[in-house]
Amino acid sequence: xxxxxxxxxxxxxxxxxxxxxxxxxxxxxxxxxxxxxxxxxxxxxxxxxxxxxxxxxxxxxxxxxxxxxxxxxxxxxxxxxxxxxxxxxxxxxxxxxxxxxxxxxxxxxxxxxxxxxxxxxxxxxxxxxxxxxxxxxxxxxxxxxxxxxxxxxxxxxxxxxxxxxxxxxxxxxxxxxxxxxxxxxxxxxxxxxxxxxxxxxxxxxxxxxxxxxxxxxxxxxxxxxxxxxxxxxxxxxxxxxxxxxxxxxxxxxxxxxxxxxxxxxxxxxxxxxxxxxxxxxxxxxxxxxxxxxxxxxxxxxxxxxxxxxxxxxxxxxxxxxxxxxxxxxxxxxxxxxxxxxxxxxx
Ligand SMILES: [Zn+2]
Numbered sequence: 001x002x003x004x005x006x007x008x009x010x011x012x013x014x015x016x017x018x019x020x021x022x023x024x025x026x027x028x029x030x031x032x033x034x035x036x037x038x039x040x041x042x043x044x045x046x047x048x049x050x051x052x053x054x055x056x057x058x059x060x061x062x063x064x065x066x067x068x069x070x071x072x073x074x075x076x077x078x079x080x081x082x083x084x085x086x087x088x089x090x091x092x093x094x095x096x097x098x099x100x101x102x103x104x105x106x107x108x109x110x111x112x113x114x115x116x117x118x119x120x121x122x123x124x125x126x127x128x129x130x131x132x133x134x135x136x137x138x139x140x141x142x143x144x145x146x147x148x149x150x151x152x153x154x155x156x157x158x159x160x161x162x163x164x165x166x167x168x169x170x171x172x173x174x175x176x177x178x179x180x181x182x183x184x185x186x187x188x189x190x191x192x193x194x195x196x197x198x199x200x201x202x203x204x205x206x207x208x209x210x211x212x213x214x215x216x217x218x219x220x221x222x223x224x225x226x227x228x229x230x231x232x233x234x235x236x237x238x239x240x241x242x243x244x245x246x247x248x249x250x251x252x253x254x255x256x257x258x259x260x261x262x263x264x265x266x267x268x269x270x271x272x273x274x275x276x277x278x279x280x281x282x283x284x285x286x287x288x289x290x291x292x293x294x295x296x297x298x299x300x301x302x303x304x305x306x307x308x309x310x311x312x313x314x315x316x317x318x319x320x321x322x323x324x325x326x327x328x329x330x331x332x333x334x335x336x337x338x339x340x341x342x343x344x345x346x
Pocket of ligand 1: 164165166175176177178179182184
């Protein structure tokens with residue numbers, strides 16, 4: 001049997017763990033409530049117990065290469081600390097990596113969850129045929145990851161790839177990061193809902209108002225369903241999402257000239273509602289894109305992951321692993337990472 005690694009995806013709501021071998025085959029996958037509200041020590045106990053159970057099943061003969069953990073926050077890779085994580089109160093500056101290594105006695109690698117998702121799509125998903133790619137994850141917020149030459153690009157302090165906080169409107173909506181007009185404020189599930197509430201309060205969206213009467217939660221999924229039923233105000237919201245994504249992507253394409261840009265996360269399920277506006281915006285704003293756009297009908301691009309036939313084209317496509325991208329990426333980490341360590345004295 002091949003050696004394997006354990007990937008952990010620690011989200012705000014779910015804790016998911018998978019044992020994945022070096023070919024990408026899933027040996028076991030479990031999902032449980034993360035219960036982050038019960039505190040750091042509880043979550044770490046649960047995580048370690050479950051990892052131990054999974055590792056114990058397959059881990060004979062030293063076949064476990066390590067554990068990769070995707071965490072929603074900013075990671076200091078040298079110290080193994082979680083610096084900023086709004087979803088994980090009480091984790092700040094706690095030695096998460098060292099504590100898990102001590103308990104499980106194996107190599108542990110922490111990674112930002114959006115970076116892990118990008119690595120997962122690179123390894124087994126939409127990006128498996130290219131060596132460089134960029135991924136945007138459209139969820140509650142907008143996460144970003146850059147994979148260059150098969151590896152996550154971390155930047156100087158591990159903060160690279162914060163693509164959700166690139167500016168798409170200089171005087172736009174205030175963002176939690178301190179900036180105004182971040183992509184996250186226009187292309188996340190939170191933003192879709194905000195735009196729907198604004199349209200309702202202006203009295204411009206009677207069908208959306210009725211949908212909210214039926215379900216006050218009014219999820220971005222429900223708003224997309226209205227768009228799919230050709231409700232014009234709902235469609236307009238996704239055109240705005242597409243326009244903002246297009247501005248951000250045009251900049252990224254001009255900067256990086258990568259072969260592939262992948263869009264994942266829950267909001268990516270509304271692809272057909274936002275993609276035309278997104279591609280239109282990219283065509284208007286990026287001469288690098290127009291010089292490298294696939295010759296086929298642009299809307300068919302997402303159906304093709306055939307990197308070989310379009311190697312010299314800029315491909316903009318949907319992610320293909322769904323919510324498993326981060327889990328696979330986390331498992332991939334110990335297989336490819338040489339740990340950054342300060343030199344030990346001889
Ligand atoms: Zn921001």
